[in-house]
Amino acid sequence: MIEARQPMVRMSSITKYFLDVTANDKVDFSLYPGEICSLLGENGAGKTTLMNVLFGYYACDEGEIFIKGERADLSSPKDAIARGVGMIHQHFALVPIQTVLENIIIGTDSGKTIFLDLKTARRKLLELEQRFGLEIDPDAHVWTLSVGEQQKVEILKALYRNVDILIMDEPTAVLAPAETDDLFSTLKTLVSEGRSVVFISHKLHEVMDISDRIVVLRGGRVVAERHTAETSTRELANLMVGRDLLEDTTKNQLEPGRPVLEIKQLDVLNDMKLPAIKNLNLVVRQNEILGMAGISGNGQRELSEVLFGMRNPARGAIKINNTPLKFGNPSSAIKLNMARIPEDRMDTGLLMDLSVEENIILEDHASAEFQAYGVMKSKIIHQYADKLIGDYSIATAGRDAITKRLSGGNLQKVMLARELAGNPAVVIAAQPTRGLDVGAMEYIHQRLLQERERGVGILLISEDLDEIFSLSDRIAVIYEGKIMGEVVAKTASREQIGLWMAGVKK
Amino acid sequence: MIRIRIIKRKPLPAWAKIVIPIAAIVATLILSAIPILLAGGDLWKSYFYLFYGALGTRFNLLETFVKASPLLLTGLAVAFAFRAKFWNIGAEGQLLAGALIATVLGVHMGNLPRPIVLPLIIVAGFLAGGIWAAIPGILKTKLKVDDVVSTLLLNYVMWHIMGALLFGPLQQPGSSWPRSAAIVNAARYPILLPRSRFHMGILIAFFAVFVIWFINNKTTFGYRSKAVGVNIRAAQFGGINTTSVIVWTALVSGGLAGLAGVGELCAIQYRLIMDISPGYGYTGIVIAMLGNLHPVGVLFSAIFFSVIIVGAQTMSRMTGVPTYIAEVIQGMALMVMLIFLLFMEYRLKVMKK
Numbered sequence: 108m109i110e111a112r113q114p115m116v117r118m119s120s121i122t123k124y125f126l127d128v129t130a131n132d133k134v135d136f137s138l139y140p141g142e143i144c145s146l147l148g149e150n151g152a153g154k155t156t157l158m159n160v161l162f163g164y165y166a167c168d169e170g171e172i173f174i175k176g177e178r179a180d181l182s183s184p185k186d187a188i189a190r191g192v193g194m195i196h197q198h199f200a201l202v203p204i205q206t207v208l209e210n211i212i213i214g215t216d217s218g219k220t221i222f223l224d225l226k227t228a229r230r231k232l233l234e235l236e237q238r239f240g241l242e243i244d245p246d247a248h249v250w251t252l253s254v255g256e257q258q259k260v261e262i263l264k265a266l267y268r269n270v271d272i273l274i275m276d277e278p279t280a281v282l283a284p285a286e287t288d289d290l291f292s293t294l295k296t297l298v299s300e301g302r303s304v305v306f307i308s309h310k311l312h313e314v315m316d317i318s319d320r321i322v323v324l325r326g327g328r329v330v331a332e333r334h335t336a337e338t339s340t341r342e343l344a345n346l347m348v349g350r351d352l353l354e355d356t357t358k359n360q361l362e363p364g365r366p367v368l369e370i371k372q373l374d375v376l377n378d379m380k381l382p383a384i385k386n387l388n389l390v391v392r393q394n395e396i397l398g399m400a401g402i403s404g405n406g407q408r409e410l411s412e413v414l415f416g417m418r419n420p421a422r423g424a425i426k427i428n429n430t431p432l433k434f435g436n437p438s439s440a441i442k443l444n445m446a447r448i449p450e451d452r453m454d455t456g457l458l459m460d461l462s463v464e465e466n467i468i469l470e471d472h473a474s475a476e477f478q479a480y481g482v483m484k485s486k487i488i489h490q491y492a493d494k495l496i497g498d499y500s501i502a503t504a505g506r507d508a509i510t511k512r513l514s515g516g517n518l519q520k521v522m523l524a525r526e527l528a529g530n531p532a533v534v535i536a537a538q539p540t541r542g543l544d545v546g547a548m549e550y551i552h553q554r555l556l557q558e559r560e561r562g563v564g565i566l567l568i569s570e571d572l573d574e575i576f577s578l579s580d581r582i583a584v585i586y587e588g589k590i591m592g593e594v595v596a597k598t599a600s601r602e603q604i605g606l607w608m609a610g611v612k613k
Numbered sequence: 614m615i616r617i618r619i620i621k622r623k624p625l626p627a628w629a630k631i632v633i634p635i636a637a638i639v640a641t642l643i644l645s646a647i648p649i650l651l652a653g654g655d656l657w658k659s660y661f662y663l664f665y666g667a668l669g670t671r672f673n674l675l676e677t678f679v680k681a682s683p684l685l686l687t688g689l690a691v692a693f694a695f696r697a698k699f700w701n702i703g704a705e706g707q708l709l710a711g712a713l714i715a716t717v718l719g720v721h722m723g724n725l726p727r728p729i730v731l732p733l734i735i736v737a738g739f740l741a742g743g744i745w746a747a748i749p750g751i752l753k754t755k756l757k758v759d760d761v762v763s764t765l766l767l768n769y770v771m772w773h774i775m776g777a778l779l780f781g782p783l784q785q786p787g788s789s790w791p792r793s794a795a796i797v798n799a800a801r802y803p804i805l806l807p808r809s810r811f812h813m814g815i816l817i818a819f820f821a822v823f824v825i826w827f828i829n830n831k832t833t834f835g836y837r838s839k840a841v842g843v844n845i846r847a848a849q850f851g852g853i854n855t856t857s858v859i860v861w862t863a864l865v866s867g868g869l870a871g872l873a874g875v876g877e878l879c880a881i882q883y884r885l886i887m888d889i890s891p892g893y894g895y896t897g898i899v900i901a902m903l904g905n906l907h908p909v910g911v912l913f914s915a916i917f918f919s920v921i922i923v924g925a926q927t928m929s930r931m932t933g934v935p936t937y938i939a940e941v942i943q944g945m946a947l948m949v950m951l952i953f954l955l956f957m958e959y960r961l962k963v964m965k966k
Contacts, residue, residue, distance in 0.1 A: 415850065416850075417846075417849070417850060437849060437850050437851070437852050438852035441851075441852045447850075449850065454844070454846060454847070455846055455847055455850050456847065456850065457847060458840055458843050458844050458847050458848070458851075459843075459844065460843040460844070461839065461840065461843055465836065465839075465840070469840065469847075469848075469851035469852075469853075470851050472833055472836055472837075473833055481832050481833050481834060482832055482833075483831060483832060483833055483836065485831070
């Protein structure tokens, strides 16, 4: 351990499984009084799971937790709060139609008596507000507050419960820049009084700004621990995404053909109506893979959703094979022969409760090949499904097996089978191998390379630098919704890409 | 410390789908013994007359089918909608819409022959119920209005429209009661078996089971509707026009309920009265759930309910146990079934610490 002081929290050898996925693998983590410690990692690295274990939200399968020197068996968040641990999730747990004060006293003693003791509660709340500079009208209804103000209410809620270990899960994801500055000064006041804060994030510059110490997680394990003063965004970026080279991908030299995907002056807003993509221009040609590198949360999701027809852009134009794509209309993308591999394959890509066959025919079920007068040609559909299950070596009990029983790699194979079966002109693959094992990953890489040979243009959006380097012909880096730079893959250096990913432009 | 957790179980073999509903009905009857005993009934005698009253004589058996037909149609209506996660709580109002249109046409059809009048009434009744359900379907898809609330509230709207018409233009001339004139003979469903009320609507209801099964399993529309039900986002991603699927699902669902109203009017009452339906639309929700939203399941649960409702009359007459016991058994059946369905997917695991 770096510190010699008595830790506020010590988590030792924490392991947590979800079905057959290991979300945390023997993780050791300590938190010291008066520090802000960042948990840094990609999506799915296990940051939030680890903190949910500390918050009593999940029970860990192995390992021990000590809070302020005492062993803690947490069976619910209530236990954790009683020991001074509070957590603010990305989605706030506030009742919109109640006032700030009412929200704050829910579940506390003054909220449990028959008659609410609002007077004492109000005094205590105002005192806290003053002490920490979190000025909020106690009688304001929560729904009238901005997101930043709601977050302040969450912090006050924690302080009201005498929390001295505060976990914040990606608190800046929903904030405007000015609100972020506000939040940071609040957090600094908190720790100056001896409290501790865990700051979960995948944004490098914020982590560098706010934390005293940084713990990097990757694939459920702690891969590094650094004092902020002794590290750099570059090193952190490499630690976060750098995997060992898994495969030696050889690809043939191909001359790119005419453009198949053109994106012009695209502006997209995210769900919070903040700009996610700013004036983005891109071209992908036949026979080439354009790798879009970047740390997740920099607009990749919004960009892919626009391409898939699942989100309307604020401005811009997209052409597939020289034909304009109709926005907000997935069937337009399908008609223009775009293969779409979404990053959230279980929520958007696949119908997990339906059979493998029903997933395979989703986009084609209405074609003349598979139906006549609205009646499905079951025999032909069965043959088609069986053929694809064979072609893509999908391990399943059969075409009638319920999709959610398949492993992650086989889910993605079903996805590929459906999307690539129609001989697409362009492929948009968003995080196509995230969470997959090595075998499945290699299979998917080979499949994408085959498509490239066939003349397809591929936009590969990935956080995995090794994947980007081994597949791409060109690499573009996205940062805060903008393309930081674009290079030919052969001449690109990891250092250069890492700097762009961290938002450093030279 | 011992903790009990609910965890997912491995998929059950196919026979469980048959055995579990039967076990649920047996469990229901065992549990229903408690209120029967509390009501002072002799258990064996009560159960004997319950089933004898529903199945024991030719007339009773046919009455059970008569009662099953509206329950079957509203049950199918709800099951079809729920499958697409269109929460149609409004089968009652859609039933009334069907009955209302059938009354208007049935009273004013004059001298047209039955082969023209009846199909017209059936189609109009289907459309009336369908449109009444399509309204909340459109509200849901276009304006994000909650379908539970809108379908439920439209029941009351339709009930009051019916009341206004029955005290107004539809009121039987010379009557001071809220009831319409009788419909003409040509508008009445033919009775298919002599000395009974076994009418054509029963065949329509049974045919509807097949039609819904066919739509669900064999057609592109059934596929789309199921896809929308399991994951509307993935369905949309796959190019399905989810708005159109929901509105059409609502229309078919409401149409089935409308047919139930047509049947009650044209085969049972022959004139519109305020209590044309003793809540068939609401009972349809229970029947759909009990039948696990499957058309064949709905068929069996509608018949089961009908047996209980018809049999309870005889049971009450012979043993003095009040007929309300029928409703207790119905409620019990639903709860038992829901619990059994839960344990088809999950099991309890005792964890020792």
